[in-house]
Amino acid sequence: IDTLKNRLTYDSNSTAALPGTLRCTESSNNNACTSGVVPDADKAHRYAGDTYNFYSTNHGRDGIDGSGMAMLSTVRHCPTGAPCPFQNAFWNGTQMVYGANFANADDVVAHELTHGVTEYTSGLFYYYQSGAINESLSDIWGEFVDQTNGAGTDTAAVKWKMGEDVPLGAARDMMNPTIYSDPDRMTSPYYNQDPDFLDNG
Secondary structure, eight states: OOSSOOEEEEEEEEESOSSOEEEEOTTSOSSOTTTTSSHHHHHHHHHHHHHHHHHHHHHOOOSTTSSOOOEEEEEEEOOTTSOSSOOOEEEOSSOEEEOTTGGGOHHHHHHHHHHHHHHHTTOOOSSHHHHHHHHHHHHHHHHHHHHHSSOSOOOGGGTTEEOTTSTTOOSEESSSGGGGTOOSSTTOTTOOOOTTSTTTO
16 A cells, blocks of 8 residues: 555664664554664654654645655764764755754654655745745744644743754744844845855855
8 A cells, every 4th residue: 555654764873874774664663663772763753653644634645745655764864074963954855864863853853854745745946035935834834743743842932943852952933033043034134145155045
């Protein structure tokens, strides 16, 4: 059956290997598929399932591509040439990838998976305003999952913060973006229009 939730969660074990060593499949225990041996994989697996369930329940969507494609996640990844442990997470066009402890945040997992949904729906170009919309959609859906799955930190103080459960703490605040020097509008002094600087304009 090709239209059912299908999670495959891997572990790079602090290397650049992708996808890495398979740790969890759909038949694994949802909350502790590695029995605590690789807590990052346990969390990535559970939160990818929570995100799938949110899209299915609220939008009638069967996963990232709408047709039940496998949801691949890799934890404890260290890209070649980057400091290790890697302090970030990303969608690479095929799968979700997390540095150490970044899958501990349900909103981060939902954020990265939503980049995949965006790629298979609107296909927003990751540059300037379309890129900003792409990021915004991932932040919003990340918080929708965070606030409805009964996991992670959900206090009023962090309700609209992104990534409050990662080691570095929250990276963005949707209620007050300028707290973290993020733009709240196109005319914001925090909006950097240099295409070669940091985040693609």
